[in-house]
Amino acid sequence: METAFRQTNPLLQTLSQEQIDRLLSQGKVTKKTVQRGQVLHLEGDPCTGLEILLTGQVHVERTDENGYVLIVSRFLPGDLLGGNLLFSKEPFYPMLVQAKETSHILHLPKQTVLDLCLSNGDFLLRFLEGISDNASLLGNAIRNHIRVPLRQSLLRFLEKEAQRQGTRVILLPCSKKTLADMFGVARTSFSRTLQEMREEGLLDFDRKTITLHDKLDAHDPR
Incomplete structure (x- = not known):
């Protein structure tokens, strides 16, 4: 993985470049590219891992009964996807997740995230900060759409x-x-x-x- 990605991502900074390369070579972490307009997750899809957006832009969207598309939240490089769902009793995406630009994403399966949280206190702290920030962003998005001028x-x-x-x-x-x-x-x-x-x-x-x-x-x- 390019070193620049690690330098600009707080969660990846808790791991050495050697650790990241080893996880990639062992298949415990994978990197994928999604094209603009490609759907990453449909509503109801299971969340099987943590996704770190390295480049690009991803939106969480909901379509109302009139067919109007509402952007609930927007994810930019460095943001975490799925962290708030991964260890839930019902780990399913509640809305559609779609790439708005060609994007590079790092996927960490649930077991890899658990192993890193147990073995690396800094990783655990950054992970908790990331999912807390996401919860705050979602709360703000909801307030924006509920009778707020x-x-x-x-x-x-x-x-x-x-x-x-x-x-x-x-x-x-x-x-x-x-x-x-x-x-x-x-x-x-x-x-x-x-x-x-x-x-x-x-x-x-x-x-x-x-x-x-x-x-x-x-x-x-x-």
Whole structure:
């Protein structure tokens, strides 16, 4: 495995490159590539291992009775998939998981994860942190879609992205259409809300970025 993947992934950093290479050669860890649009897991599929996203982007989606696709959560390089299900009494994916870009994924079977947790305290800690972060993200996603105004959800998202990227000029991690899907609204509603906020002097935006102005600090996104 490329050393760069290990250097940028907190969970893999708990293992030496020699350990990772040995696990790969023994078949206890496997690496796979999925193409854009490929379904990784259908709703109801069993979760048989932990997946670490090395490159690309993966979405968890649900389709409502009208055929509208709602993006429940979005996974980027370094994120963990399936960790919160792996040791559950009912380890089944509750929603569809699909690649939105060509993605490289590292798959750790359940027994490998268990062995590493028992033998490596740092691995256990990072694993627990990862699944806790996922639970928090899912909770935020649910709150975003349950009677929370779009403007409030958008403000939360922008503040978190500014904090994550360390800048008030936010590079959008996906298209505005995808963001609208994440918030469960039509693209026109999303664009209208952005335009209203620009007219109020809260932010500015172009095709790839959103710039937060100081005036936004007076608005509490929570």
